Amino acid sequence: MATFKNQTRHVPAISTASLPDIVFMLLFFFMTVTTMKDTDLFVENQLPSASEVSKLDKKDRVIQIYVGKPKAELLSRYGTEPLIQVGEKIVQMDALRTYLLEEISKRPEELRNYLTVSLKADKEVKVGIVTDIKKELQQLNLLKINYTSIEDPS
């Protein structure tokens, strides 16, 4: 018992009162450096560059369509022709309409007339596939589109 008493006297407990704060600080650090990655891309997506761009904010009224060649690791599965990716899946041109209708019905009713389609097409794809998508959008009355590109200040 005497030895125990000696021990407690020489090694006092470290105060843990500040531990929560340190943890909070770490939490905040990670909160700030984290960027939300909403979709895994299956297609190449090198956006073209443009200088006269405008911002595309208000994410709740934007539908995104990715177009591009399949990623290198998926080439054996999908071939080399450009594909359309919406959400988390690859769709064919004829299934695009179903997806878009689904997407429209998911949005709140008051926003449905203000939906913008963000066309994120790889700069190497042909205009033909983009034209086909635009025709689909026209038929669904989704008339506001945005050729999403990288801002090029020149």
Added chain:
Amino acid sequence: MGRTRENPEVHAGSMADIAFLLLIFFLVTTTIETDMGLDRKLPPDIDTPVIDLYERNVLRIILNKNDELLVEDEVVPITKLKQVAINFLDNGGGLKEGAVSCTYCMGDRNPESSDNPQKAIISLNSDRNATYGTYVEVQDQISAAYNALRERESQRLFNKSFSSMEDLYYAPETSEASKAVLKDQIEEIRSMFPMKLSEAEIQHSNQL
């Protein structure tokens, strides 16, 4: 008693305040990354009646499958397209009751080119095999032409830059009263150079 004298506790009460300060600092300085791009509006999917246009009011731009640009059947490098489009839009060659119909145009007033910016239409025809990157570049150049002309008029009339007016209009902190003023001004400038970009097939006709 002996223990506390040897190891005085670090005062931890202010730790939370420091953490909050950091949190607020990052909250204020963080901007969420937004996508940028060229906004366009597609024509509605209805059969539009045939509209007769004078050939001089149409600037025909063709992007062929080799990514070459033809403006009125002449090869033009993409970097020159902005100037070509400005010359066309700003021509103001039309006459109305003996006077020029576009008083603010500063172009050549060539009777072979567009009458006024309200009538001027840019027709873009791109081959299905053209590259999308080039297509966006062409769209960008056309936008640049309109923006340059709108900018010029905005500086002349209101002594303000058009893009800053637009930014201010869409900013949430702008008051309703100043928004109404801005809206009128922006619409005035837009109506001076309305963006008329057609991607539909335009037919030649011998009647005009």
